[in-house]
Amino acid sequence: MEHYKIWIEAFSGLGLFLFGMLYLEEQIKSSAGRAFKTLVQNATKTHFKSLLTGIFSTAVFQSSSVVTLMALSLVGAQLMSLQSSIAIILGSNIGTTVTAWIVAVIGFNMDIKLLSYAVIGIGGMGQVLSSDTSKWKNYFGVLVGFGLIFLGLEGMKESFSDSAQNFDMTAYQFSTPYWYALIGLALTALIQSSSASIAIAQSALYTHVIGFEAAAAFVVGTNIGTTVTALLGSIGGIADKKRVALAHLLFNVSTGVISLLFLYQLISLVNFAFPHADGVIKIAIFHTLFNILGVLLWYPFISFLTTLTQKYFHQAQDKVTKFICNVSTEVPQIAIEALKKEIEHLLKKVQEFALLAINVPPSKVLDEHMAIDKILDKYTHSFNVEFEKVYEKIRLLEGEIYRYASELSAVNNDEEYNDKLNRLIKEVNYLATAAKVIKDMLYDLDYFYNAHTKEEQQFYKNIRYQILKNIQAFNKAIQGDEDSIKEMDEIYKRIADAYRKSTLIIKDIARNHSIKSDVTTMAINDMHSVKSFSKSMYNILKLN
Numbered sequence: 001m002e003h004y005k006i007w008i009e010a011f012s013g014l015g016l017f018l019f020g021m022l023y024l025e026e027q028i029k030s031s032a033g034r035a036f037k038t039l040v041q042n043a044t045k046t047h048f049k050s051l052l053t054g055i056f057s058t059a060v061f062q063s064s065s066v067v068t069l070m071a072l073s074l075v076g077a078q079l080m081s082l083q084s085s086i087a088i089i090l091g092s093n094i095g096t097t098v099t100a101w102i103v104a105v106i107g108f109n110m111d112i113k114l115l116s117y118a119v120i121g122i123g124g125m126g127q128v129l130s131s132d133t134s135k136w137k138n139y140f141g142v143l144v145g146f147g148l149i150f151l152g153l154e155g156m157k158e159s160f161s162d163s164a165q166n167f168d169m170t171a172y173q174f175s176t177p178y179w180y181a182l183i184g185l186a187l188t189a190l191i192q193s194s195s196a197s198i199a200i201a202q203s204a205l206y207t208h209v210i211g212f213e214a215a216a217a218f219v220v221g222t223n224i225g226t227t228v229t230a231l232l233g234s235i236g237g238i239a240d241k242k243r244v245a246l247a248h249l250l251f252n253v254s255t256g257v258i259s260l261l262f263l264y265q266l267i268s269l270v271n272f273a274f275p276h277a278d279g280v281i282k283i284a285i286f287h288t289l290f291n292i293l294g295v296l297l298w299y300p301f302i303s304f305l306t307t308l309t310q311k312y313f314h315q316a317q318d319k320v321t322k323f324i325c326n327v328s329t330e331v332p333q334i335a336i337e338a339l340k341k342e343i344e345h346l347l348k349k350v351q352e353f354a355l356l357a358i359n360v361p362p363s364k365v366l367d368e369h370m371a372i373d374k375i376l377d378k379y380t381h382s383f384n385v386e387f388e389k390v391y392e393k394i395r396l397l398e399g400e401i402y403r404y405a406s407e408l409s410a411v412n413n414d415e416e417y418n419d420k421l422n423r424l425i426k427e428v429n430y431l432a433t434a435a436k437v438i439k440d441m442l443y444d445l446d447y448f449y450n451a452h453t454k455e456e457q458q459f460y461k462n463i464r465y466q467i468l469k470n471i472q473a474f475n476k477a478i479q480g481d482e483d484s485i486k487e488m489d490e491i492y493k494r495i496a497d498a499y500r501k502s503t504l505i506i507k508d509i510a511r512n513h514s515i516k517s518d519v520t521t522m523a524i525n526d527m528h529s530v531k532s533f534s535k536s537m538y539n540i541l542k543l544n
Contacts, residue, residue, distance in 0.1 A: 020144075020148025023144060050087030053091060058092040072245070075326075082240045082310070089244065089248045100284040103199050103284075105281070120148060123143030125140075126143070177263065180218040181217040184219060184224075185222070188222040197225070202283055216266070217260065224253055243309035243312065247309050269289070270286050323338040343428060346398065346401060353387075353438055356385050360379050376461060398435075408421060430540045434532075444522045
């Protein structure tokens, strides 16, 4: 019965450690997600800056897995290049050694049980007393996470100490340390935390359950096993996400294999350089040493690694979404950036839909060298476009955006964050209205395109003019000009003038007895539709 108690305590300690790591990651992601996104976007212009970003952010987040998944999300949202993400992955392997140092210096050289209770107590009380929208709730949550990690570590350490006293562990040891590398790999792949696996190795080494050589090989195995997180995170993403995961795999496996080939030499180097350090400190040193050597080996070849991975994962999938499909809602600050880019994608599709409907090539919408009348006179032929399918894709894209925004809203209680979401949803609403207006006009536009009377032809040209002018004005205003709203106000007034001009043309249509009576009704409806389209675009601009 005593034997079972020891293993239950060990298992419970591991559970506390893992939960503490997970809880800490979630709290840091919530409180520092925006800072990480800003840091990455400002510090990934060169390979060296990206490497430092990987080191620093992993040290802060206390998890290379979190940084790897965030890097994958940024690549998926096309907010970061493939080369920069690979450099960050390399840096994260050095940054993750900080956890082993914290565990070695604090976890085994201090009696931390009482300290853990105090930290958990302060953090827990702080969370209870903080409002759901306060950032302090996340900060107190970070304290709880750290407390749980060290409490779990203390539990593992005590259970391993008991097992070492009551069992002859030599009966379960391997003759070669390389088997421990496989155990470290398998355990890390299973529990999705190299930090937890290394803490287990340090606990076993501290209590003399395993020797230093076995612990060193175990740690190398954990480095290879941590690639599973990136591989899982890349599933279903764009090609670059898979390429980052492949680069991560190549780097960690090659570094691990080289470290195992020169295992005894590296151990001798650590023992020679730090003869008086205890075992758990030496493991932290060993962990840091072979990761730095791996980065030194691969850093000059980041461009080569990028080129190599680009040879793979060429996919020609016709996805409706372009950005949000590649970013998990669990990384909220990156997710909202992906959402913004997806809405820009929707805006582009709606504008293309409108331009194709009036027979203007979308690429010519901002042609500064041609007046609108000349553009309309030049492009008069109808495009061979299946408008129903185009509109159906727009509807599907709208639906996916709504679903993604709803999921983001459900997992975030921050008031400021949800205000941003609400503004983005309003923008989608206006775009949905604009697309529906054009879709409802398709039959009428086709009729007027084939019209023979000059009154109908004039009305058709006037409708085309209003739509094209509105899109041109919107795109110029959205560039970031401080006076963009005022400029759009003036454009909207000019469109209102064109609206009055349309009413005069409609009177001419009504007077012409050779034109069917229902054409007058069509013209009136189209006139209101164009105004509704213009109003939707104007409202979008006001939101930005």
